[in-house]
Amino acid sequence: MKKFALALIAVVSIAATAVAQEYVPNVVAQAPDKAWSVEGLGEGVYLFRWRLGFYVSPFVLGDGEVLAVDPIGREAAKGYKDAIAAVTDAPVTKIVYSHDHRDHIVGADVLAPNAEIYAHPGTLSSLERRGDPDILKPTKLVDDGDVIDVGGREVGVHYFGPNHGASNIALTYTTAMGTMLQYVDTMEIGIVPYRTLPDTNVGGYIASLEGAAKLDVQWVLGGHSGPGPAVWITNYLNYFRDMEAALRTAEADLQKAPSPSVEDTIARGEIRIDAIVARAVDILRPKYGTWRGFEAWAPLNAQTVRMYMITGN
Numbered sequence: 250m251k252k253f254a255l256a257l258i259a260v261v262s263i264a265a266t267a268v269a270q271e272y273v274p275n276v277v278a279q280a281p282d283k284a285w286s287v288e289g290l291g292e293g294v295y296l297f298r299w300r301l302g303f304y305v306s307p308f309v310l311g312d313g314e315v316l317a318v319d320p321i322g323r324e325a326a327k328g329y330k331d332a333i334a335a336v337t338d339a340p341v342t343k344i345v346y347s348h349d350h351r352d353h354i355v356g357a358d359v360l361a362p363n364a365e366i367y368a369h370p371g372t373l374s375s376l377e378r379r380g381d382p383d384i385l386k387p388t389k390l391v392d393d394g395d396v397i398d399v400g401g402r403e404v405g406v407h408y409f410g411p412n413h414g415a416s417n418i419a420l421t422y423t424t425a426m427g428t429m430l431q432y433v434d435t436m437e438i439g440i441v442p443y444r445t446l447p448d449t450n451v452g453g454y455i456a457s458l459e460g461a462a463k464l465d466v467q468w469v470l471g472g473h474s475g476p477g478p479a480v481w482i483t484n485y486l487n488y489f490r491d492m493e494a495a496l497r498t499a500e501a502d503l504q505k506a507p508s509p510s511v512e513d514t515i516a517r518g519e520i521r522i523d524a525i526v527a528r529a530v531d532i533l534r535p536k537y538g539t540w541r542g543f544e545a546w547a548p549l550n551a552q553t554v555r556m557y558m559i560t561g562n
């Protein structure tokens with residue numbers, strides 16, 4: 250009987266291993282000072298990992314040309330250029346901006362000054378409004394359903410509305426591991442969303458993740474992390490849904506508690522919201538406490554989601 254139980258455990262653990270995907274990096278090039286590395290995903294898709302700055306940007310090598318995503322910054326773009334040159338002599342003819350945030354799209358002039366630059370119309374209008382002198386303007390606008398050809402290979406463009414920013418596009422790549430979806434900053438694998446969710450439309454975020462969850466993909470990549478298994482789309486969606494539910498539960502719980510004995514209504518409100526946020530984070534900790542940044546950022550995330558629940562935006 251004992252022997253049977255042991256055999257059963259062995260079968261169950263093998264099955265669990267087969268289901269859980271784990272990314273094993275295939276490093277094909279590295280800077281002498283280890284500032285960057287390149288990983289090959291097959292089917293002409295590579296990852297440029299900027300190790301100095303905790304960023305990752307894919308590039309796709311087609312017949313005679315390269316498409317690169319997000320130059321990141323001037324120093325990173327120099328490394329990105331060297332990294333691509335370590336893999337191919339083909340020129341970078343296409344650059345895609347994932348969204349309009351400065352910390353991802355400075356440096357296209359360093360990476361490939363003559364490349365066409367693809368972005369969502371929202372990125373172009375933001376850049377026109379802001380007038381950032383150090384960011385090359387998009388030359389080709391792309392939207393949901395578009396496909397960018399890279400010398401016979403295809404990069405799919407998806408747009409699910411505003412989320413982490415208003416102009417984030419999700420990109421799909423065909424790799425030897427299966428289809429990989431990249432959603433820069435909107436999904437970061439194993440990491441809690443950044444701080445107070447700057448520039449974020451919370452309701453749109455949930456809707457965008459619902460849209461992304463309908464795509465048939467096997468892997469996901471952010472702009473700072475991954476690839477990880479596609480279940481991370483659902484993990485992120487659940488995080489936001491659970492956050493909303495936790496804030497509701499915390500508010501209901503604290504309504505039963507005596508009101509703080511502070512005269513000033515603003516001060517009293519602040520004590521109350523801090524208590525709601527702290528309670529909500531406690532509710533989320535058992536499920537999400539192992540995600541990187543949870544203790545620092547989940548309380549900040551909760552403050553923003555609470556404001557979304559108050560304003561509706």
Ligand SMILES: [Zn+2]
Pocket residue numbers: 348350413414433434
């Ligand atoms: Zn961003």
